[in-house]
Amino acid sequence: MGFPLGLKTNKNLSKLVGKILYLIIYLWNYYTTLATPFEHLLVNWLCLLGVSGFSLVVSLMVDILGLLTMHV
Numbered sequence: 218m219g220f221p222l223g224l225k226t227n228k229n230l231s232k233l234v235g236k237i238l239y240l241i242i243y244l245w246n247y248y249t250t251l252a253t254p255f256e257h258l259l260v261n262w263l264c265l266l267g268v269s270g271f272s273l274v275v276s277l278m279v280d281i282l283g284l285l286t287m288h289v
Contacts, residue, residue, distance in 0.1 A: 263277065
């Protein structure tokens, strides 16, 4: 696995960090692939909510972005 994150640690810790990073990337890819067919529904839903006002749409987009980037 090399030195994940550029840290030179012992061999076991390097393997553990590498496996955890690989798992996070794998799960993120899986969930985004699973959600791809529903992206157009989300965009349409946000457009329909545009009649409620700009601030509501912006706040919902911020909330959705926060949920999607929870791993950061």
